[in-house]
Structure formats: structure tokens, C-alpha cells
Amino acid sequence: MKRILITGGCGFIGSNLAVDLVSRGYAVTVLDNLSRRGSEFLRARVLAHGVTVVHGDIRDPENLKGLGGDFALMIECSAESSAQTGSGPGDARYLLDVNLLGAINCFEWARERKVPVIFFSSSRIYPYDRINACRYVENETRFDLAQSSSGITPVGVQVQMPLDGVRTLYGASKLSAELILREYGARYELPSIINRCGVVAGPWQLGKIDQGVFTFWLASHFFKRPLNYTGFGGLGKQVRDLLHVDDLSSLVARQVQCLVDDDPVFRGEVFNVGGSAGVTLSLKETTAICAQLTGHRLEIGSVAPTRPGDLIWYVTDNGRTAEAFDWKPSRSAQDILQDTFQWIRGHADDLKDIMV
Ligand SMILES: NC(=O)c1ccc[n+]([C@@H]2O[C@H](COP(=O)([O-])OP(=O)(O)OC[C@H]3O[C@@H](n4cnc5c(N)ncnc54)[C@H](O)[C@@H]3O)[C@@H](O)[C@H]2O)c1
Known part of the structure; x- marks a missing residue:
């Protein structure tokens, strides 16, 4: 049985x-410092x-070296995962250390x-000043992109977007x-895939205001x-796409197969990973679904x-990813929130003290 290491597991x-990879017949070891509130759960x-x-x-490094056994793959998922980190004393140093x-x-x-290696990166590598500077039209419940610019179209942000900013x-x-x-990849021929994730949501997300916003919004309801509603006039019209974590798991299962079982041809290739233009919500629209559920x-x-780092609009153009791995997200925004709601309701006693 091939063994996979997941850091931040x-x-x-x-x-x-x-859990998904075990169900597919892999042995899995996770390494985690349990620093995120609720990681014990x-x-x-x-x-x-x-x-x-x-x-x-x-x-x-000694903690990693101490791991015994043969591993076929590493998935690097550990992080200080809040985009707002950096404003408190000592924050920046800690963030960069991790x-x-x-x-x-x-x-x-x-x-x-x-x-x-499969490395979990973020759509936050795209400069927010460039994204916010695009022209948007204000509709009743959301802002929509009014004009494409380099690397940004209504279909989403592309990996080719200029990175200056x-x-x-x-x-x-x-x-x-x-x-x-x-x-x-270039120097040591280390095979790897980089996933630039937009917002991922779904059951088992211990959402906080600054990370996991859709689950946090639902739990708060x-x-x-x-x-x-914070920033951009306090209207709740900022927009994100969202991806169900099970859709992410099916993509990663394909990537694992490519890197472990096939001839690896990936050496640091970057893929945008998100729900895409068909699966987007503004906060205001999220409120309506949360109230209904x-x-x-x-x-x-x-x-x-608006605080530094706040984003008015982010949608993932994952066309290249879909093509490379013959993959497509299958859950709608309503499905994602519905699934998450059932999970919160089923674990309310545990979650009331974790998701605060
Ligand atoms: N969830 C999203 O919407 C999203 C979006 C874009 C990118 N990402 C990235 O995906 C990865 C996973 O995100 P997540 O949502 O599961 O985050 P998470 O905060 O739920 O999980 C991160 C885990 O890493 C652990 N950890 C933190 N510092 C560590 C350290 N020094 N050593 C070992 N473990 C440590 C934490 O205890 C936690 O269990 C992260 O790299 C994150 O930046 C997530």
C-alpha cells in the first residue's frame, strides 16, 4: 500500500x-502541530x-526527518492560512516562519x-491592488466585472495574470x-504540482471571519x-467563487495518481483551483441562502x-486545470452551503465552542 504524507492534515x-485518500486505498500519515483552533476535533x-x-x-526539520517509513508523495497543506495575518505584533515573522x-x-x-509534492498555494498570490483596480458594475446584490484586463475576464483570473503588485x-x-x-523542479528534477486555491468550503471547515468565510457566515446564522459586511461601502456585494472540498478531493486524487503511478511530467506547474464562474456568491446572496437554510x-x-488586502471580486478561471486533469467541479453554491449546514447541525454541540 502506497503511503502519503499530509502536512497540516x-x-x-x-x-x-x-479521509478521501484512505478510502481510495492509500495509507496516510498526517503531521500537524494542532495550532488551529479545533484541530483536535x-x-x-x-x-x-x-x-x-x-x-x-x-x-x-527534525520533526520531518523523524517520520519513519517509505512515502510515495507529500501533500503540503499546513499553513498560517489567514490573509489578514500580519497586522499584529510578531505576526509577520510567525507567518513567514510557517x-x-x-x-x-x-x-x-x-x-x-x-x-x-503537491503544494497548496492560494489565489492570494494574485495582486489584490490590480484586481480591485478593474472596473466593476454595481448590481442589486453584487459587483460584477465590467471590463476584462490582462489575465482577468468574467470567466475568472487566469494563471497568466501579471504578478506585479x-x-x-x-x-x-x-x-x-x-x-x-x-x-x-528545474534544479533537482523534483516532481511537483502547485494548486492555487480560491475559496474552498464544505463540511469539516472550522470557519473564522478571516478564513473559511462561507462556513463562518453559515455558522453565525x-x-x-x-x-x-466589511469594506467596499459595507454593502456585502463583494464576490467569490467557491469549491466544495469533495470536488477538490477528486481533483487531488487525479493529481496523486499522475505523480505516483504515471510518469511524472510535472515540475512546479501551477494550476488555478476553484469553483469557477458558475459557482459564485456575494456576501449578500450568501446571507439570503443562510437565512433560508x-x-x-x-x-x-x-x-x-476597506482594509488592506480586502478583495472586491475573485473568480477562478480553472480551464487549464480542468483540461489537464479531466476534472470539473460538480457542486453548486446552494449544494455547498446545504451540505455544510447539515454538517453544522449534526455537530452543533462540538462546533458552538470552536466556531466563535
Ligand atoms: N481553505 C481555503 O479556502 C484555502 C484557500 C486557498 C489556499 N488554502 C491553502 O490550503 C492549505 C490548507 O488550508 P486549510 O483551509 O485546510 O487550513 P487550516 O488552517 O484548516 O489547516 C492548516 C493546518 O495546518 C496546521 N499547521 C499550522 N502551522 C503548522 C506548523 N507549523 N506545523 C504543522 N502544522 C501546522 C494547523 O494546525 C492546521 O491543522 C493551506 O496552505 C492554505 O493556505 C486554503
Whole structure:
């Protein structure tokens, strides 16, 4: 049985991938420092599915070196995953230690063992100042892109989008790690795939206001907690596409197959991964679905000023990804929220203290 290492495997994406890959006949080990609130809850889930859990930190290369056994692949899913990190004291140093130096430790581990890597990067590598500077039209419930510009069309943001601009420290840490991994491909022939993910959502996401916003919005409705529309006039009209984590899992299963079983031809190729233009919501539209699902109508507050890093619109153009892996997201936005709602309702006692 081929064994896969997932770093950050007690997080939302890592734990879902771990459970999915076990169901496909792989043995899975996860390494996680359990720093994200609620990761103990996800740890219990992966353990129940036969995953081996190692408590460790990617910032310490010895923790990685200590992993025994043969591995066929590494999936690097660990991160300080909030795009807002960097505003508090010590934040920036911590973010870069985890997302850049920690990622390099992972790539070194993979290089020494000649183990292919799937790296989870982010759509946040695209400069938000360029995206926000495009022309948008304000419709009743959302902003829509009014004019295409280089690398941005109504179908979404393409991998060819020019990268000159600012992108948040989080985005910069991810882009830096991408560049290093790509060089490892050229210099050491290390096989790898880079997934630039937009918003992923679904069951087992312990959403926070600054990460996992759709699940957080739904949970706030479920538990009747206050919410604000923040930025871009405080109207709730900013738009994102969203991808169900199970759709992500089926894509990753194909990528695993390519890297483990086929002749690997990937050495740092970048793929946009998201729900695409057919699966988008504004916050205002999300509120309407959340109210319908939970039966709770909240008074949403309004905070007009836009914070550095806030994005008015992001949609993933995943055409190249779909073609390369013969893959297409299958869940609608309504399906994703419906599934997530059922999960929140089924685990309300555990989640009320985690998702605050
Ligand atoms: N969820 C999304 O919508 C989304 C979007 C774009 C990119 N991503 C990226 O995908 C990856 C997974 O995201 P997620 O949503 O599962 O995040 P998550 O926060 O749920 O999971 C990250 C996991 O990494 C662990 N971790 C953090 N620092 C660590 C360290 N130093 N050593 C070991 N483990 C550590 C945390 O405890 C947590 O379990 C991340 O790289 C994230 O940046 C996620």
C-alpha cells in the first residue's frame, strides 16, 4: 500500500484529503502541530478513519526527518492560512516562519527522499491592488466585472495574470514558496504540482471571519451571532467563487495518481483551483441562502472602510486545470452551503465552542 504524507492534515483541507485518500486505498500519515483552533476535533476524525497522526511542526526539520517509513508523495497543506495575518505584533515573522521557511523544510524533506509534492498555494498570490483596480458594475446584490484586463475576464483570473503588485504577506509567503518549489523542479528534477486555491468550503471547515468565510457566515446564522459586511461601502456585494472540498478531493486524487503511478511530467506547474464562474456568491446572496437554510434572519451590520488586502471580486478561471486533469467541479453554491449546514447541525454541540 502506497503511503502519503499530509502536512497540516488535521486542518480542513488536509483532513478531508486524508479521509478521501484512505478510502481510495492509500495509507496516510498526517503531521500537524494542532495550532488551529479545533484541530483536535479533526484529529479525532482522521484517526477514526485509520490515518496515522504525528504531532509535529514543519518549522522544525527534525520533526520531518523523524517520520519513519517509505512515502510515495507529500501533500503540503499546513499553513498560517489567514490573509489578514500580519497586522499584529510578531505576526509577520510567525507567518513567514510557517508558510515560507516551513514549506522549504517540507520541500527539502521531499528532495532528500525523492518524493513528489503537491503544494497548496492560494489565489492570494494574485495582486489584490490590480484586481480591485478593474472596473466593476454595481448590481442589486453584487459587483460584477465590467471590463476584462490582462489575465482577468468574467470567466475568472487566469494563471497568466501579471504578478506585479501587492498581495498581502500571506499571498507573498505562498508565492515565495511556489517559486522555490519550481526551482527545485528545474534544479533537482523534483516532481511537483502547485494548486492555487480560491475559496474552498464544505463540511469539516472550522470557519473564522478571516478564513473559511462561507462556513463562518453559515455558522453565525445557525448560532445567531452578529455579522458585519466589511469594506467596499459595507454593502456585502463583494464576490467569490467557491469549491466544495469533495470536488477538490477528486481533483487531488487525479493529481496523486499522475505523480505516483504515471510518469511524472510535472515540475512546479501551477494550476488555478476553484469553483469557477458558475459557482459564485456575494456576501449578500450568501446571507439570503443562510437565512433560508437556518430559518434565522440576522441584522447584518455595515462597516464601510476597506482594509488592506480586502478583495472586491475573485473568480477562478480553472480551464487549464480542468483540461489537464479531466476534472470539473460538480457542486453548486446552494449544494455547498446545504451540505455544510447539515454538517453544522449534526455537530452543533462540538462546533458552538470552536466556531466563535
Ligand atoms: N481553505 C481555503 O479556502 C484555502 C484557500 C486557498 C489556499 N488554502 C491553502 O490550503 C492549505 C490548507 O488550508 P486549510 O483551509 O485546510 O487550513 P487550516 O488552517 O484548516 O489547516 C492548516 C493546518 O495546518 C496546521 N499547521 C499550522 N502551522 C503548522 C506548523 N507549523 N506545523 C504543522 N502544522 C501546522 C494547523 O494546525 C492546521 O491543522 C493551506 O496552505 C492554505 O493556505 C486554503
